[in-house]
Amino acid sequence: MSRKILFITTDQQRYDTLGANGGTLSRTPVLDRLASEGIRYERCQPTSVVCMPSRSSMLTGQFPSTHGAWMNGVPLAIDAPSVAETLHDAGYATALIGKAHFEPFMDPFGLYAENALANLGIPTIEQDWFDGRRGVHRGFDYLEFATHGVMGPLHYAKWMRDEHPEAIRGFYQVVDQDFNVNAAGGGDSGAPQVKYNSVPREWYHTDWVADRTIRWLEEQPTDQDWFCWMSFPDPHHPWDPPKSEVGRIPWRDVPLPENYPESASERESLLDQKARHWRAWYDGRLVSNYEAPAKWVPATMTADQVREVNALNAVEVELIDEAIGRVLACIDDKGWGDDVDVVFTSDHGELQGDFGLLFKGPYHVDALMRLPLIWRPARSTATVPSVVHAPVSLVSLAATFLEIASEPSPYWVEGASLPIDDDDAKTRSFDATFTEWDSSIFGVDVHVRSVVTDDYLYTEYQPGTVHDGSEGELYDLVDDPLQRVNRFNDPGMTGVRAELSERLSVHENRPGDRATPGALMAPV
Amino acid sequence: MASIRHERRIAADADTVWSVVRRPESIPEWFPGIVSCTVEGNHRVITTAIGLDIPEEILSNDDATRHFAYRITAPQYSFHLGVIDVIDIAPNDSLCVYSTTALPDTLALLIAGGTLGALDEIQRLAESSRVAS
Numbered sequence: 001m002s003r004k005i006l007f008i009t010t011d012q013q014r015y016d017t018l019g020a021n022g023g024t025l026s027r028t029p030v031l032d033r034l035a036s037e038g039i040r041y042e043r044c045q046p047t048s049v050v051c052m053p054s055r056s057s058m059l060t061g062q063f064p065s066t067h068g069a070w071m072n073g074v075p076l077a078i079d080a081p082s083v084a085e086t087l088h089d090a091g092y093a094t095a096l097i098g099k100a101h102f103e104p105f106m107d108p109f110g111l112y113a114e115n116a117l118a119n120l121g122i123p124t125i126e127q128d129w130f131d132g133r134r135g136v137h138r139g140f141d142y143l144e145f146a147t148h149g150v151m152g153p154l155h156y157a158k159w160m161r162d163e164h165p166e167a168i169r170g171f172y173q174v175v176d177q178d179f180n181v182n183a184a185g186g187g188d189s190g191a192p193q194v195k196y197n198s199v200p201r202e203w204y205h206t207d208w209v210a211d212r213t214i215r216w217l218e219e220q221p222t223d224q225d226w227f228c229w230m231s232f233p234d235p236h237h238p239w240d241p242p243k244s245e246v247g248r249i250p251w252r253d254v255p256l257p258e259n260y261p262e263s264a265s266e267r268e269s270l271l272d273q274k275a276r277h278w279r280a281w282y283d284g285r286l287v288s289n290y291e292a293p294a295k296w297v298p299a300t301m302t303a304d305q306v307r308e309v310n311a312l313n314a315v316e317v318e319l320i321d322e323a324i325g326r327v328l329a330c331i332d333d334k335g336w337g338d339d340v341d342v343v344f345t346s347d348h349g350e351l352q353g354d355f356g357l358l359f360k361g362p363y364h365v366d367a368l369m370r371l372p373l374i375w376r377p378a379r380s381t382a383t384v385p386s387v388v389h390a391p392v393s394l395v396s397l398a399a400t401f402l403e404i405a406s407e408p409s410p411y412w413v414e415g416a417s418l419p420i421d422d423d424d425a426k427t428r429s430f431d432a433t434f435t436e437w438d439s440s441i442f443g444v445d446v447h448v449r450s451v452v453t454d455d456y457l458y459t460e461y462q463p464g465t466v467h468d469g470s471e472g473e474l475y476d477l478v479d480d481p482l483q484r485v486n487r488f489n490d491p492g493m494t495g496v497r498a499e500l501s502e503r504l505s506v507h508e509n510r511p512g513d514r515a516t517p518g519a520l521m522a523p524v
Numbered sequence: 525m526a527s528i529r530h531e532r533r534i535a536a537d538a539d540t541v542w543s544v545v546r547r548p549e550s551i552p553e554w555f556p557g558i559v560s561c562t563v564e565g566n567h568r569v570i571t572t573a574i575g576l577d578i579p580e581e582i583l584s585n586d587d588a589t590r591h592f593a594y595r596i597t598a599p600q601y602s603f604h605l606g607v608i609d610v611i612d613i614a615p616n617d618s619l620c621v622y623s624t625t626a627l628p629d630t631l632a633l634l635i636a637g638g639t640l641g642a643l644d645e646i647q648r649l650a651e652s653s654r655v656a657s
Contacts, residue, residue, distance in 0.1 A: 073633070106630075109557020109638045110573025119574070153574050179600075179630035290630075442526055442629055521637030523630050 003378045003404050004340045005087075006331065007229045007397075009058070010320055011051065011099055011148075012236035012360065013346035015044075015370040017317045025249060025310065026317040030325040031374060034342055038376030039420055042389045045433040045452050046348045049360055049368040050291055051101045052076070052524075053436070054347040054394060059083060059102065059138065061398025061413035063436060065508075068515030069102070070438045072290065073522040075112060076102040077515055079128045081412040083398035084139030087227045090407050095142040095216050098209040098231030102138065104522035105152060106179070111521075113137050114145055118155040130412070140229075144212050146205045148233045149174045155212075156205050163203075170198035172238035176295070179523075181359075182238075183293035187312070188251065191305035192296050192358070193237040194312060201242040205233050206316070210323035214330045222335060227401065230327065232320050235350070237359065239312035241319060248318060251304075251311035259354040259367070259482045260306055264299070267356040273486040275461050275471040277446065278363065282356060286466060288446050289439050290523040292359035299356070306353035313352065338379040341404045345373040345394060362437045364450040364459045364473070365483045369435055375400070375418060383420060390425035391452050392418055393433040414512065434507045441523065451503045457483060458500035474500070525603060526629035528636035531621045532643040536650035538612035541620055542590040544649045545608050548582055554649055556641040568594070580606075596635075602627040606635065620646055 015021050019028045020035035047057040053064035056076040060067045061083060069076040084094045103112035110116055113125050117137075124136040124143050137143060146156030149171050160168060172195035176182040187194035201207060213230045220226050234241070261267045271279040280286035284297030324344075331340050351357040354367040373392065377383040395415030402409050403417040419425035437448035447462035457475040461467035474490070474497055475483040487493045534541050544554055549563045551570060561570045566582040583605075584593040590610035595603075604626045611619040622639040626632035 073637075104637075106634055108572055108574070108576055108578075108634055109555075109641075111557050111638070111641065115574065177600075178628035179634075180628070441633070519637070519640050520633070521640070522634055 001223055001339070002225045002406060003380070004225055004336060005092075005227045005401055005404055006327070006340055006342045007227065007401070008324060008342065008344040009055075009099075009229065009231045010235060010317075010346045011231075011233050012348060012350045013317065013372060014349040014352060014367060015372050017235070017314065018372050020374070021372060025254065025314040026321070028317060028321040030321045030328065031344060031372075034344060034376040035374045037379075037385055038342070038374060038383065039385070039418070040387050041373035041375075041392050041418070042387060043391045043433075043452065044345065044371045044373035045369050045391060045393050045435055046371060047393060047395050047434070048436055049348040049362075049364065050289075051347050052104075055101050056080070057395050058347070058397050061395060061415050063395060063414055063434065064438070065436055066414060066512060066514050068518045070436075070517050071440070071520065072524045073104050073106075073441075073520050074518040075104055075521060077518060079130045080138075080515065081130045081410070082139040083401050083413075084227065084229075085129055085135065086139070086402060086407055086410060087405055088136065088139045088141060090405055091225060092405065093142070093220055093224050093226040094136075094140045095213075095226070096140045096229040096231065097142075097144045097213045097216060098146050098229075099233045100143070100145055100231065101147070105147060105524055106522040107153075110153070114143075115153045117143055118145065118153055118158045142216060144216075146209055146233055148205075148236055148238060151175075156208050159208070160203065164199075167199045167203055170240075170243075171195070172197070172240040174238055178294075180294040181290065181292060183296035185305075187239075187308050189302065189304040189308040191239075191301070191308050192293055193239055194308060195238060195240040196243040196246055197240040199242050201244055201319070204242050204319070206319045206323050209233075210326050213327050217327070217330055217334065220334075225405070227405075232323070234320060235313045235316035239309055239316065241312055241315045245315050245319060246312065249311045249314050251308040254307040254311045254314075256303055256306060257310065257353045259484075260303070260356065262303055264356075270355055270484055273484075274473055275459075275467060277466045278355070280466065281361065286444070288444050288466070289361045290441055292361055298358065301353075301356060301358060306358075309358065310352060313350070341378050342376040343374070343397065343400065345397070346371050347394070362439065362446045362448050364435055364437070364448060364457070365475075366457075366481075369450070369452070369457075377404075377420075386421040388419055388425055389422055389454070390419065390430040391433040391454065392425070392430055412513075414510075432503055434504070440520065449504050449508065451500055451507070452477075453500070453503075456496060456500060458497065458504070460501065460504055472497075525625060525627045526632035527623065527625040528632055529621060529623045530636060530639050530643055531619060532647050533613075534618050534620055534647045534650050535616055536618060536653065537616055538590055538610050538618040540653060541618050541646060541650040542587070542610045544646050545592055545610070546585065546587065546590075548585065554642055554645040555638065556645060557638055596626075601631055604631070604635070606639075
């Protein structure tokens with residue numbers, strides 16, 4: 001019997017939302033305990049700051065420029081490598097319950113398995129594998145899907161429509177009549193994507209994901225090795241948690257984020273230091289990506305709206321923490337308490353008011369790029385708790401899962417397994433991480449590459465619709481942890497900039513096979 | 525309004541390619557995700573794999589120019605125009621162009637995404653010459 005793996009992801013959750021990471025808004029005792037017992041990573045970066053490329057990196061252990069799902073709406077190739085396949089081959093029972101999003105949600109022709117399985121009523125489906133075999137969908141022999149609402153064909157939405165149709169109207173309508181991300185305001189402050197949801201807590205998707213995970217775990221034989229990816233759709237917008245829970249964190253008492261200047265002139269001054277698309281979006285002159293409401297202008301956001309969004313986000317984080325607690329209790333009840341590795345992270349962050357912005361896009365700063373990451377190795381390993389300060393990447397997750405399972409890392413994995421402490425990080429040269437952004441939608445092309453080291457966050461904007469290839473950002477993470485002072489054009493930083501640019505060049509030209517970039521099939 | 529064009533060079537005569545797409549009722553054979561359709565006069569209703577019924581009006585079906593044009597008439601679309609052109613390049617060599625123009629823009633992207641798979645199938649069927657003309 002090997003170590004079992006519970007892989008927990010959330011969607012769009014910032015580093016600073018956990019108590020273990022210094023967050024004060026949400027109470028997260030379950031995750032804080034996992035952090036205290038295991039390894040807490042101080043600087044974990046995604047490979048992309050949007051869902052599909054980032055999640056595909058978790059599954060494949062590859063950067064988006066390798067796996068080919070380069071932006072939201074580009075499906076991961078059906079025969080892309082998958083760590084779940086390798087674990088399945090090794091005898092693991094494999095499940096993904098919650099949000100997958102390797103394939104587009106918007107799928108009017110029903111082309112993708114993620115959107116088809118709920119109607120088919122089967123736990124998985126056979127597809128081509130990268131090595132020429134056929135097998136269960138992306139290596140998972142059990143799949144049950146949810147996303148941010150109750151529309152569409154996924155299991156949770158279908159369950160809600162079948163079992164609790166009266167509660168459907170309580171949810172925020174995620175897209176508007178033009179099929180864009182909805183800008184309509186709600187709550188007390190009129191913030192976009194906010195609604196007080198009348199759905200009972202036990203029917204909300206957070207508890208549903210935990211319930212379905214518990215059900216799957218309970219069905220596993222005690223001696224069965226398993227890999228379970230439990231994937232919560234929250235705290236991604238819409239911020240529409242059950243109304244019964246919003247009183248936990250009264251929004252009027254919520255302090256403004258440290259990186260939200262109340263003065264419009266100060267916000268604008270900060271944005272003007274960055275590449276030009278920042279201010280253009282803030283002013284409503286440019287919508288560079290689908291993931292934020294097309295009809296919403298960030299400059300119109302009020303301080304109260306920032307407070308309310310942060311409060312509701314924090315409520316959703318607390319509900320997730322409590323749901324994880326229930327799943328861990330189930331694991332203990334099954335007698336697996338000493339044999340399960342728990343890995344917790346998120347696919348990317350959320351601007352959440354920083355610089356006067358909300359949602360996400362081609363904005364490579366900590367709000368979107370610094371993620372919570374906790375690895376609580378199985379207690380049977382007697383791993384010494386630690387905090388890793390070196391930069392690490394979600395691209396390392398696949399190799400980490402394989403190491404846990406005592407499986408060799410296959411040739412297609414680009415990331416090394418996560419370090420267990422700073423000495424290990426130093427020995428294995430964990431000194432830089434890379435984040436990519438490519439988008440091309442409705443005539444707007446944006447291409448961004450960033451590298452994060454112990455000391456710096458450096459970004460280059462490649463030529464596109466709004467960038468001419470000369471712009472960039474360079475932040476000193478030690479002196480300027482909020483990334484307010486762009487030193488890209490500082491003559492005193494010429495050497496640093498050259499070194500970091502060379503690192504990006506090496507990343508771009510790294511050896512290895514690359515998948516043909518996929519076609520854009522949908523906006524998300 | 526968004527307009528998206530996909531095209532495919534196909535190793536088959538233009539007439540062979542055209543024979544794949546010219547019959548309105550043949551669309552389930554070459555458009556992945558369209559599982560059935562009904563045709564009455566110049567009105568077609570397609571049914572997709574997730575059970576969506578989408579009504580369309582056929583605007584042009586011209587054997588001489590190998591040009592097929594249609595529009596989706598569902599209320600979610602403020603405007604839609606789909607055009608398939610098959611262009612003769614040389615014997616056993618043709619170009620199939622599938623254009624989608626729609627409002628809201630997002631719907632153009634969704635339909636055009638489907639047309640990529642359709643071009644794959646049109647190519648496969650034409651090159652394998654398994655379609656009765």
